[in-house]
Structures are given as C-alpha cells and as structure tokens.
Amino acid sequence: MSADWFRRRFLPGGPLPAPRPPRPRASPVPYRRPRFLRGSGSSPGTADASCRPDARPVRSPVRGRALPWNAGYAEIINAEKSEFNEDQAACGKLCIRRFEFGVEEDQEWLTLCPEEFLTGHYWALFDGHGGPAAAILAANTLHSCLRRQLEAVVEGMVATQPPMHLSGHCIRPSDPQFVEEKGIRAEDLVVGALESAFQECDEVIGRELEASGQVGGCTALVAVTLQGKLYVANAGDSRAILVRRDEVRPLSSEFTPETERQRIQQLAFLYPELLAGEFTRLEFPRRLKGDDLGQKVLFRDHHMSGWSYKCVEQSDLKYPLIHGQGRQARLLGTLAVSRGLGDHQLKVLDTNIQLKPFLLSVPQVTVLDMDQLEPQEEDVVVMATDGLWDVLSNEQVARLVRSFLPGNREDPHRFSELAQMLIHSTQGKDDSPTQEGQVSYDDVSVFVIPLHNQGQGRSSH
Secondary structure, eight states: HHHHHHHHHHSSSSSOOOOOOOOOOOOOOOOOOOOTTTTTTSSSOOOOOOOGGSSSBOOOOOOOOOOOGGOOOEEEEOOOOOOOOOEEEEEEEEOOOOOEOOOHHHHOEEEOGGOOOOEEEEEEEEEEESSSSHHHHHHHHHHHHHHHHHHHTTHHHHSSSSOOTTOOOOSSHHHHHHHHHHHOHHHHHHHHHHHHHHHHHHHHHHHHHHHHOOOOOOEEEEEEETTTTTEEEEESSSSEEEETEEEEEEEEOOOTTTTTHHHHHHHHHHHHGTTTTTOOOOEEEESGGGGGGTOOEEBEEEEEEEEOOEEEOGGGGSSSEESSSGGOOEEETBBBSSBBOOOOOBOOOSOOBSSGGGGGGGOOOEEEEHHHHOTTTTTTEEEEHHHHTOOOHHHHHHHHHHHGGGTTTOOOTHHHHHHHHHHHHBTTTTTOSGGOOOBOOOEEEEEEEETTTTOOOOOOO
C-alpha cells in the first residue's frame, strides 16, 4: 500500500473521486438468525422487560440437525442493550472448484466435476457493534469471498510446489528456485486467501451499508479446515482455543486499542492530520490535566515498548488517541476494537474524524496441522465472542470441557450441550466457575468443534 494511495483514499485534501451516477437506494439489511437455528423454538428479536441475564433463552440447533463435523453451537442475547442479537454465526462446507483456462483470454473452458472438488469446512462468528447489519452481511458474504480467493490459488494448493504462475509456466528458469528459497508452501496460499477474503468482504460491507443508509461494524473469527490443516483467522476480540486432555492452546489473539497501541500510534505519527488537532498520539499512565503543565511525566510513543519521561506541554493535554485500560480502552474515545469489518462511516462524536483508517480488516491467521496433532477423542476447538471471555478464562473453559465430555460420549448432541453449558456458566448461577459470581452482560455465541477423526488427509468430505 503506497503512501499516495493511502492519502488519496483516507486523508482530507486528497483529489475528489470521479463523479458516479446515483445508485438506487438499497433496502436495509433485514435482521435474521443463522439458518441452522431454524426451528430451535425461541422467538428472535423480542425484548424482555427483565434485566436478568438469564431472562433470555439460550438457543441451539435442534436435535437431529448436524453442523459440519458434528460441531456444537449455542447463543444468548444478554442484558437490555439491544432487543436484537448483534452476534452472527455461519458454518458449512467449502467446495473449491479448479479452473483451467483455454487459449482465448478469460475463457474458462473446463470446470472439474463435483467429485473432484477440493473440499473443506468453515465456521465463523461475527460480533456486531452499532447494530447487527455489518455482522449479518459478513455472515452472508465472507464464505463466498473466501471461496473465490481459494479458487484463484487452488492449483498452487494441490501442487507439490506452488508455481510462480497458475499456468504452471515460469518467466525464467530461476523462478522455481526463488519460490523454494522463499519457503512458500500451500498453507501460505490459504493464509493469503483468508487475508484477501477479509479485505474483499470489508469492501462489500462498506458498499452495501452506504447504499442502504445503515452503519455499523463487526469483528470476525473464522475457522477453516483444508487438506488436514485448521486455519483460524481473527480480526477483533473474539477468541478460539484448542482444548486437549493435558493442554490449552490459544489459536487467536485479541486485537484491541491496547494490544495494537504501537501500530495505531505509528499511523498517527505518519499522518498527524488524521487526529485533526483534537488528540495526542502519546500514551501517558493517566489523563493529564492543566496543573501537569511543565511537570515530568512518564510517556510512550509509537517506537517504544518501554517508558520514558518528558515535560508536559500544552499539546499533551489533548484527548489521548487510546483512552482507558483493559476492556474499557477506546480508540479515539469511540471503539473498543482495532480490527474488524465495516465501520466505514464511523466518526468520532461531533467531529469529522474517521476511525476507519485506524481499523484493519486484515486478520491474524494461525495454522494447526491436525495430522501432526493426532487428535484424541475429546480434543475440541472452542470459538466464542468476547461475551464469554469477559468472565471465563481459557483454563476455566478447559476445565468445563474436560468435566463434561467424558461423561457424555454417547450423546450425539453433546457438543451443543457443552456450548450451552459454557453460556450458562457466564450467567452468575450458583454452580458457575467464574470468580465472585461474575456475569456476562454481552451477547455470547459459541462453537465447539470436535477434532477426533475429522477431516484428516488432503481432502475433507
């Protein structure tokens, strides 16, 4: 990404875009729940008068409705912040077609028959903010973006070594050696496809929300299985962990204003006009006041992981770029996450300062080789939105998993039952494992994905 492109795209004073013909106003994005929840027996979108978090039902797929890999799912709408669940979920099979190209330019002359598709599976959680619209669009769109991106590189995925060009012909004899020296593997193509799919989906959400006059954004947590590997892509503050008998392994990292402080500060350093003179990019241990002028205080800038001292100047009294700590930290006093999809129209209150330049749609991708892992019978991946992790640690979730699964091996619906139990454990019940009766007042959505005897080998069906 060039500096010129960034300036033209995001910064004030850049050239105006060429005029476009007016686009018909699209219909608003309709509220919906995941299709696999149909028939689950509750009434989505209805508001409860009670403020008790357990006043709203935990929803789960009906018995007999199998999700990919017999995965479990459950969700709950919490508190009274919204009558709608801003979380969304999606799952299904990915069928990756392989195209070969004819002599005529852009003519696809051969599509392999369905039994020769490369197949995988997909699970995704989207945590919306500013309304459910962005999360609904992401749930409807991201898997299609991912399929297109994978089809663009599928020849390289199935080749012994990824070719420089999908035709298999290289420009120079040295190119194959160059690819080998770079250490490019098939899994790198999948990682690149995930990164590109998130960006493509973000662009689609921006166009659709603008056309329908809606706003909002969402985090995105995606798990994909292909060719014996599990890929976990995360943009936001949801989380996925691997739970085994003797191991708890994080499969994602949360992206918040605090965890990405240096990246955000560096952007403000390179483009100070993004702050419009209203904010300071420097971090201080506390909000400075007028009587701090001239005093020596601790601070950090974008190039610093440690701390140093400086004398307080007038510009240091401006509102901090990142304000608050932990779950209360906010980017430009507005948003609690630093990566996600959407939020193209989001501005700081009562200003024209856009947040989007600071928000990345690119995910971090973790790769788990399941063939090398040799999963055991009760090994699972737990994916959940931040409402679960606000009150349960990785170790607490692992203890619940290990205590539940051994005694329920004969129940084909046990993974959804486990997802429900995890949600109930965030509701302040007497048997809750949370400390001091902590209660989650956020929407919570959970996938539990079993790994044993699932999708191993080069193609999953």
